[in-house]
Amino acid sequence: MSSKDLPPNFKLLTIWLLIGLLIFLGFQAWERERNASRFQLAGQTIVLTRAPDGHFHWPGRVGQVDVDFLVDTGATSTALPQALAERLGLTSLGAVQSRTAGGIAEGFAARADITLDGGVSATQLVVTVLPHLDAPLLGMDVLGRLHFSQKPGELRVTPKE
Missing domain, CATH: 1.20.5 (Single alpha-helices involved in coiled-coils or other helix-helix interfaces)
Known part of the structure; x- marks a missing residue:
C-alpha cells in the first residue's frame, strides 16, 4: 500500500x-x-527563584525519593505528606498535633534523612507527618541552620559561619 x-x-x-x-x-x-532555573548554585550560595505559585521551592530527597520542598519560614518543623511517609516506610514516633493555616491537624512524628540540592542535609531529622498535606514543607528546623536573605523574587541561602 x-x-x-x-x-x-x-x-x-x-x-x-x-x-x-x-x-x-x-x-x-x-x-x-x-x-x-528556579534553583541555582553560585559557589556556596544557593539561589532560589520564586515559582509561579508565589512560593520558593527547593529540590531534594527524603531518603532515596526525589521531592520538591516548599520553603516555609513560618513552619517550626519540616513536614511530610502521609502518603510519602508511607512510601518511605517511616515509622511513627508518636502522635502530634500541628497548627496549620487550616487549623489543628493530627499527625505523627517520624525520623527521616533529608538531602537538599546544594549540599544541605539533615540526618535522622524528626519530621511531622500530616495526612492532608499536599507537598513536603521545609521548616525552620533545617532553615534555621542556614543564613538566608530575601530580595524581590529571590531567596539566597548560605551556610552559617
Whole structure:
C-alpha cells in the first residue's frame, strides 16, 4: 500500500497528531527548563527563584525519593505528606498535633534523612507527618541552620559561619 492509497482523512489526522506531539514535547522541554532555573548554585550560595505559585521551592530527597520542598519560614518543623511517609516506610514516633493555616491537624512524628540540592542535609531529622498535606514543607528546623536573605523574587541561602 503506497501513500497514494491512504485516505485523505488519515493523512490529515496524522499531520495533526504530529503537530500535537511537537507542541506537547516543546511544552515539556519549556516546563523542565523553567523548573530547573528556579534553583541555582553560585559557589556556596544557593539561589532560589520564586515559582509561579508565589512560593520558593527547593529540590531534594527524603531518603532515596526525589521531592520538591516548599520553603516555609513560618513552619517550626519540616513536614511530610502521609502518603510519602508511607512510601518511605517511616515509622511513627508518636502522635502530634500541628497548627496549620487550616487549623489543628493530627499527625505523627517520624525520623527521616533529608538531602537538599546544594549540599544541605539533615540526618535522622524528626519530621511531622500530616495526612492532608499536599507537598513536603521545609521548616525552620533545617532553615534555621542556614543564613538566608530575601530580595524581590529571590531567596539566597548560605551556610552559617
